[in-house]
Amino acid sequence: MAQPPHKADFKKIIEWLAYILKCPICGYRYNLEQTKIIDSKENIPPVGANLLVHTDCERCKSSVVFSIAIDGPEIFSVGMVTDLTSSDTSKFKNTSALNSDDVLAMHQFLEGFSGDFRTALSK
Numbered sequence: 833m834a835q836p837p838h839k840a841d842f843k844k845i846i847e848w849l850a851y852i853l854k855c856p857i858c859g860y861r862y863n864l865e866q867t868k869i870i871d872s873k874e875n876i877p878p879v880g881a882n883l884l885v886h887t888d889c890e891r892c893k894s895s896v897v898f899s900i901a902i903d904g905p906e907i908f909s910v911g912m913v914t915d916l917t918s919s920d921t922s923k924f925k926n927t928s929a930l931n932s933d934d935v936l937a938m939h940q941f942l943e944g945f946s947g948d949f950r951t952a953l954s955k
């Protein structure tokens with residue numbers, strides 16, 4: 833009889849990541865509350881997963897997105913400093929990429945823009 837596929841335990845993984853991941857800017861060790869999985873994909877078999885993790889550093893206030901690939905016993909991680917907060921990451925996660933119409937609309941907006949950001953942003 834076939835075994836059910838092994839489910840990666842993301843809660844355990846995130847606990848472990850919070851323990852090993854450090855802020856690349858100041859070296860501060862993240863804690864669990866500042867570490868969120870923003871995207872995940874399991875790869876079966878072998879046991880593995882791809883994770884996108886967002887962290888906010890408590891000490892220097894920088895945010896980093898880590899791309900983490902788990903392939904059996906091997907773990908690869910790449911960190912990128914980002915301006916996105918964790919709420920931005922969920923906000924922009926399901927929006928489509930900018931296209932040429934968006935760029936043209938911005939161009940047209942800027943042509944008639946008075947420079948008054950307060951009015952423009954309160955619309």
Ligand SMILES: [Zn+2]
Pocket residue numbers: 855856857858859860889890891892893894
């Ligand atoms: Zn830091």
